[in-house]
Amino acid sequence: MLIHFNLGLREKTAEWIMRLTLFSCLAALPMIWHGEYALGLLTLMTVYGVLLIGLDATVGYLGQINLAQAALFGLGAYGAALAIQAAVPLPLALLVGIAAALIPGAALAVPSLRLEGPQFALSTLSFATLTVIFLNESEPVTNGALGLSIIRPSLFNIVLDSTRFYWLCLMVLFATWWASQLMLRSRFGLAIEALRDSPTATDALGIGTLRHKALAFAWGSALAGLAGALHAMNFGYLQPAAFGYDLMVILLLGVVFGGRRNQWGAFAGAAVVTMLPNLLSNRTLFASLVTFGCFLAIASPIRTLLTRKLPSFRQTAPVAAMAAALALAVFASNVEEWRKGIFALFLFAAVVGLPDGITGAATIILRKVICFAPDPLPVATGGIQPVASPAGLALHALNLRKSFGGVKAVDNVTLEIMKGETHGLIGPNGSGKTTLVNLISGLYKPDSGSLEISGVRPIPGSLMSAYSARSARTFQNLQPFSGLTALESIMVCQRDGGISEAMGWLHAVGLEAKARLRCSEMSYGDLRFLEIARALATRPYVLMLDEPAAGMSKPDIIRLVDLVSTIKRAGITILLIEHHQDVIAELCDRVTVMDGGQLIALGTPDQVRRNPKVIEAYLGSDESATQAKSEIGAQPC
Amino acid sequence: MNAEFLALAQMAVGGGLMGMAYALVAYGFQLTYAAGKAVNFGQGELVMLGAFIGLSLTGIGLPYWAAVPGAMVAGAALGWFVERAAVRLALQQRNEGWILLTIIVGLFGVSAAENIWGRDDKPFPVPWPEGALEFFGISVTWPELAIASGALGIMALVELAKRYTMLGIAVQAVSADPDAAELCGIRSKSAISLSWAVSGAAAAFAGTIIAPVTTVGPTMAAALTLKAFSVAVVAGLDSGFGLVLAGIALGSAENLSGFLIGSGWREAPGLILLILALALRPQGIFGKKIIRKV
Numbered sequence: 001m002l003i004h005f006n007l008g009l010r011e012k013t014a015e016w017i018m019r020l021t022l023f024s025c026l027a028a029l030p031m032i033w034h035g036e037y038a039l040g041l042l043t044l045m046t047v048y049g050v051l052l053i054g055l056d057a058t059v060g061y062l063g064q065i066n067l068a069q070a071a072l073f074g075l076g077a078y079g080a081a082l083a084i085q086a087a088v089p090l091p092l093a094l095l096v097g098i099a100a101a102l103i104p105g106a107a108l109a110v111p112s113l114r115l116e117g118p119q120f121a122l123s124t125l126s127f128a129t130l131t132v133i134f135l136n137e138s139e140p141v142t143n144g145a146l147g148l149s150i151i152r153p154s155l156f157n158i159v160l161d162s163t164r165f166y167w168l169c170l171m172v173l174f175a176t177w178w179a180s181q182l183m184l185r186s187r188f189g190l191a192i193e194a195l196r197d198s199p200t201a202t203d204a205l206g207i208g209t210l211r212h213k214a215l216a217f218a219w220g221s222a223l224a225g226l227a228g229a230l231h232a233m234n235f236g237y238l239q240p241a242a243f244g245y246d247l248m249v250i251l252l253l254g255v256v257f258g259g260r261r262n263q264w265g266a267f268a269g270a271a272v273v274t275m276l277p278n279l280l281s282n283r284t285l286f287a288s289l290v291t292f293g294c295f296l297a298i299a300s301p302i303r304t305l306l307t308r309k310l311p312s313f314r315q316t317a318p319v320a321a322m323a324a325a326l327a328l329a330v331f332a333s334n335v336e337e338w339r340k341g342i343f344a345l346f347l348f349a350a351v352v353g354l355p356d357g358i359t360g361a362a363t364i365i366l367r368k369v370i371c372f373a374p375d376p377l378p379v380a381t382g383g384i385q386p387v388a389s390p391a392g393l394a395l396h397a398l399n400l401r402k403s404f405g406g407v408k409a410v411d412n413v414t415l416e417i418m419k420g421e422t423h424g425l426i427g428p429n430g431s432g433k434t435t436l437v438n439l440i441s442g443l444y445k446p447d448s449g450s451l452e453i454s455g456v457r458p459i460p461g462s463l464m465s466a467y468s469a470r471s472a473r474t475f476q477n478l479q480p481f482s483g484l485t486a487l488e489s490i491m492v493c494q495r496d497g498g499i500s501e502a503m504g505w506l507h508a509v510g511l512e513a514k515a516r517l518r519c520s521e522m523s524y525g526d527l528r529f530l531e532i533a534r535a536l537a538t539r540p541y542v543l544m545l546d547e548p549a550a551g552m553s554k555p556d557i558i559r560l561v562d563l564v565s566t567i568k569r570a571g572i573t574i575l576l577i578e579h580h581q582d583v584i585a586e587l588c589d590r591v592t593v594m595d596g597g598q599l600i601a602l603g604t605p606d607q608v609r610r611n612p613k614v615i616e617a618y619l620g621s622d623e624s625a626t627q628a629k630s631e632i633g634a635q636p637c
Numbered sequence: 638m639n640a641e642f643l644a645l646a647q648m649a650v651g652g653g654l655m656g657m658a659y660a661l662v663a664y665g666f667q668l669t670y671a672a673g674k675a676v677n678f679g680q681g682e683l684v685m686l687g688a689f690i691g692l693s694l695t696g697i698g699l700p701y702w703a704a705v706p707g708a709m710v711a712g713a714a715l716g717w718f719v720e721r722a723a724v725r726l727a728l729q730q731r732n733e734g735w736i737l738l739t740i741i742v743g744l745f746g747v748s749a750a751e752n753i754w755g756r757d758d759k760p761f762p763v764p765w766p767e768g769a770l771e772f773f774g775i776s777v778t779w780p781e782l783a784i785a786s787g788a789l790g791i792m793a794l795v796e797l798a799k800r801y802t803m804l805g806i807a808v809q810a811v812s813a814d815p816d817a818a819e820l821c822g823i824r825s826k827s828a829i830s831l832s833w834a835v836s837g838a839a840a841a842f843a844g845t846i847i848a849p850v851t852t853v854g855p856t857m858a859a860a861l862t863l864k865a866f867s868v869a870v871v872a873g874l875d876s877g878f879g880l881v882l883a884g885i886a887l888g889s890a891e892n893l894s895g896f897l898i899g900s901g902w903r904e905a906p907g908l909i910l911l912i913l914a915l916a917l918r919p920q921g922i923f924g925k926k927i928i929r930k931v
Contacts, residue, residue: 065736111916118676121736122866123915126908129863133908137901245859249744256737313726332752341748344741351737352726 011372022267023174030163039162040234041274046169047230048270050176052255053263054223057216059252060260061184063196064116067248068108068124071131072221074243076101076228078135078142081150081238090155090233097229098222104131105221106214113213128248135240147239150232160233169230176223177263183219184261190492192216193261194481201479204441205493205538206467246340253347259357268359276343280336287329294322297349318353321345377487377515382497382504387571389470389541390455394419394573400439400449409435410446411597417542422564422574424588424605426581428617432597433577434476437544440575441473442466454541472540474531476547476577480519486530487515494537502537509533509563525556532563543567544575549583561586581609593617647775648896649889654781655850656888660881661788661843662865663872665716665836668795670874671812672832675724675735679743680840681862683719685855686746687712687841688848689754692761701764705845709838716837718742720830743858750855758854765849780849787846789881791839796877808832860904864891867911873921883922 026046030039051073058066079100083093104127112123135142142148152160160168183189191212195202199209232238254273259265279286297318301311325345328338335342354361395417402410410432417423425433438444440451445461453469481489490502497504506512509529519527528548535543545564549557557580564587568574578584584591585605593601593608595617601608608614662684666676677683691708695701723738765779799805810818811828819825844853851857864887872883887907895903914921 108912111912115915115919118678118736119870119915119919121678122870123912125863126867126911130905130908133901133905137899249740252737253741317722317726337752338748341745341752344745344748347741348722348738348745351734351741355734 009370009372010375012375014370014372019177023170026170027167030166036162039166041278043162043166043169043234044231045270045274046166046173047227047234048251048254048273049173049267050169050223050230051227052251052258052266052270052273053173053176053180054220054227055251055255056260056263056266057180057184057220057223059255060262060265061189061192061196062213062216065121065252066124066217066220067121067252068105068127068131069220069224069251070243070245070248071128072101072105072224073228073231073247073251074135074238074240075104075131076225077232077238077243078148078228079225080229081148081232082141084150084153084232085148088153090153090160093153093233094226094229097232098225101225101228102218102222105224106218109214109217109221113210113217128245132240132244135243142240145240147237149237152233152236165234169234172226172230173267176226177267180219180223180263187492188212188215190484190488193483194489194492197481197483198479200443200463201475201481201534202493203463204443204467204473204475205534206464206495207493208464250343253343257347257350257357259359259361259363262357262359262363265357265359268357277336277339280339280342283329283335286335287326290322290326290329293346293349294319294326297322297353300353314352318349321349321352325349374516378500378503380500380503380507380512382501383508384536384566384570387539387541389419389571389573391419392455393417393452394421394454394542395440395471395575396452397436397440398450398452400436400451401447402435402439402444403447408597410439413449413594413597413599415592415599417573417575418589420568420571420573421589422568422576422587424584424591425575425577425594426579426584426591426608427594427600431594431617433594434546435597436594437473437546437575437577440466441471441544467538470539470541471544472535472538472542473544474528474535474546474548476550478524478527478531480522480527480530482520483518485516485518486511486522486526489519489530489534490537493534495539505533505537506530508536508566510559525552528552528556529560529563536567540572542573542575544577546577547579548576549578549580557583581605585609643774645893645896648892650775650777651781652888652890652892653885654777654785654888655847655892656868656884656886657785657788657881658843658847658884659861659864659868659887660884661791661846662840662861663869663880663884664792664795665839665843666865666869667874667876667880668832668836668839669720669829670869672808673720673724673728673812673815673829675728676739676866676869676874677716677719677724677743677833677836678736678739678862679719679746679858680836680865681858681860682743682746682750683712683715683837683840684844684847684861685750685853685858686715686844687837688761688844688853688857689750690841691845691848692754692759692853695762701762705842708841708845712841712844713834713838715746716840717830717834719837720833724833725826725829743862747855747858754853754855756855758852758856761845761848761853763849780846784846784850787842791842792878792881795835795839804831864904864907867907870911870921871914873924876921876923879921879923 029042051069055066055069058064076097080093080097083096088096108124108127112120115123136145152165154160191202191207194207195209195212202209250273254269255266257272258267258269279289301315301319304311304315325342328342329335332338350357393416395415397413397415400410400413413436427433435444439446442458442461442463442465451458451460453466453471456469458465458469484492486506487502490505491499494502503512503515506515509532511526511529511533514522514526522530532545532548549560552560561583564574576588588605590603591605591608592599593614600613600617601611662680665680670676687708690711691704694704694707699707719739719742723742724735727734727738763780765783769776769778799809807823808828808831810821810823811825815825868880868884868887872880890906891903894906
C-alpha cells in the first residue's frame, strides 16, 4: 500500500466513530432529500436494515441458509397491522409484531435446528410457502389476497408524519445494530461461531449447540417481526404475495452482497436492495455503474495475467457476470424488465468474487491503509490447579456394547478407573478405542450397558450430560473452532473466570504467545495443545485424551508428556488413548488393551507389554500372519 | 357414497400420476446429491426452461418427438453449466455457498424466461389423442399416462446405465469416495459434471411432459422445486425408487386436500409432511442413517 496511517486508534473506537457519523448523516438526509417518495425509500431502507441484521444472525453467524425470514417479516407486519386495527397504541403494536414472528419462528426452530445445510434451507423454505398460503387463505382475518389497509397510529399523542416516522425507524435501527453487536461479540456470539465450525465439539465442551442455535434463530425472528411491524406502519397496505419467495431471495442475497457476520454488511445490503430498482430506471447512471463494476472485476485477473499465470475461476467468473450485466444495460430494450436477472448477475459476481461481501472487502482495504492499535492482552492467572473430585471410582463402565450394522465396535466392555489414575487405552487400529471414548463422552448411545462418571450417571448418548458429569475430551480428528482465535476458543468453553483465566489456560499449554492467532492459522501440534487447554478450561474430573501425540513432532511430544504429568499431579483422572508406547509407559498407572471391540488385557504398562495376547493382537500369531498375507495377495485391485 | 368415493379415487389417481413427474424432478436431486452432496435449488427453473425450449422447438416446426430430445440436450447443457458456474467452487471450499449460487442462477433463469418467452402461461401442444381411458370407472387422460410412463422410463434407463455401463459404475465410485475414485484413474470432476448434465436432461424432460397438463410459464419453477424437494427429502436423498412412492403419495395428497379443504390449501399437506419428515427422520423414510465420526 502506498498510503499508510498510524492513528494509534483501536479498531473498536474507529468503528464507533464511523457508525455515529453514518447515523448523523442519515438523520440529516431528509433536510436535503425532500419528498414523500424519498422518505418512503429511506424508511424502507432502515426497515430492511433491521430485517437484514436479523437475517444475518442465522445466515451469517449460524452459517445456515434461512429462507423463512421474509415470511416472518410478513407475519410481523400482519400481526402489527391487526393490532393497529384493534386501536392498540404504537409501542404495543410493535410488541405484537415481534410476538407474531417470534412464536411461529420458535415453532419452526424446534424441528429445524437439528438440521444442517440443504435440509435446514428446505424446512425454512416450506415454512415460508406455508405462511403465504396461510395469509392468503385466512380471509376473515387477513382479508386474503385483497390486502389489508391501516393508518399509522400516533406515538404518545405525537403525530408521526413521514419525517418523524423515518427518524423513529432510524432510532430502532440504531438500537438493533447496537444490541446485535453487543450480543454477537459476547460469549454468546463466540459460541455461535464455534458451533458453526464444530457442533460436536461445542456439545462435548458443554457450550450447548441447540440452545445457542435456537436463541440465534429467535433473535433473528424477533427482529423480522419488529421490521415487519415498522413496514406495516410505513406502507399502510399489506398483501400476502409481497412476502413470498421473491422477497426472500432478494433479502438473502442482500445479506451476502453486503457482507455476512457484520452489521455494516446488513446495512449495506439493505441500501443496495432498496436503491437498485431506482437505479435501474435511470439508464445512463446504471450503465456507468455497471461499467465501473466491470473495471473493478477485471483488475484482479489482469494482475494475475501480468504474473504470467492463468486467472482462476474465482477471478474470471465475476468478469463474465459483470460483462453480461453491461450487455443487458446497453442492449436490452427495457432494463427494468431484467431487474431480477441483473440482480442475479451482480450477486453472482459478489458471491464468487467477494465472499465477504462489499463491506468485507472494504474492511480488508481499510486495515491495510490504517494501522489500528492492537487490543492489550491481560496477564495470565489461574492455570492447572489441584482438583477436589468426589471419592470413589472416577469412571465405571459396565458391559458397554455398541455395534454398527454387523460390526461389534465395542463388545461387552467393563472398565474401572480409579480417582486420580492415569489410565492408558491401547490397541491396534479399528479395535474400538475411539468408539469406547465416544460412548463414554456421550457422542454415541450404547446399545446396552451402564456408565458412571465420578458417581454421576449421565444420560446415554448426550454429550451435554457427560459434560455435566464433569468429563471432558479431545478429538483424534481435530475439531478446532477455525473462525475463533486461540484465546476466544478458550473463553467460549470456560466453566468459570474471564479473559485473564483464559490466558492462564493458554499459558499452561504453552500457547500464550499465540493467543490472538486464529485457529485456522495455527499448526497441527499447536491445535492439539489448544484442544487440551479447551478441555481443561471446563475444569473436568475426568479427562479423555484421544491420541494427543498423533502426528506430533518429537519436541512437541516431550512438551505433551510434561503437560500430562502436570495435569496428573493436579489430581485429574486421565484416560489416554495413544499409540506411542513410550508415552504410555511413562505416564500411565495402568493400561487396558482392546482388540476387536473387546478388552484383552489389563495391568501395568510392563505387564501388558509382556502379555502374549497383546503381542498377538499387534503382531499377529504365525498362522494368522501367513493367512493375512495370502488374503492381501488375493485381493483384486 | 359410492359416487363420492369414486370422485375421491379419481382425484387420487390423477394426483398420483402427476406425482410421478415430481418424482422425476426429485430424481434429478438424487443424481447430483449422490455425485457431489449438492442439489440444485434452481431445479424447477431447469424444468421450466426445458419446457420453454421444447415449446420453441415445436414452434419452429419440429415434431414433438424431435423437440423432446432437443429440450433434453439443452437441459443437459444447462445442468452442466449450473455445476460448473455455481457448485464446483463452493464444493471445493466445502461451504454452503452452492445453495446461494444455485438460487442465483435459477433467479437469472426466471428473468431470462420472462424476457424471452413472456410472463404469461402458454399451452403446450402435444400429439396425444384426445379423450381418456377408463379403468373401473376412473378415467386417465393420455398426457397423464405419458407423464407416468415417461418418468418411470427415464428413471429406469438412467438406473440401468448406472449399473451396467462402465461410465455409470465410475459415477457410482465417485459418489462413494471421490478421492479414492481419482486414485483409480476416474476423473471425479467429469463424473460430477456428467451427473449434473443427466439431472438437467431429466429436468428438461420433466418439463416437456408436465407442460401439456399444466401449461408453461415462468411461475411454474418455484412451486415445482419445492414439491420435488418434498418428494426427495420425504423419501430420502439416497432412496432410489422410494421417491416414486413418495411422489405418488404427495401428488394424491395434494389433489385430495385441494378438493377436501379448498384449492388454496393444495400445497399445505405436502409442506407439513416435509417439515415433519425433516424433523423426525432427516435421512428420509427410505434413507440410511448417517453416523457422526470424530
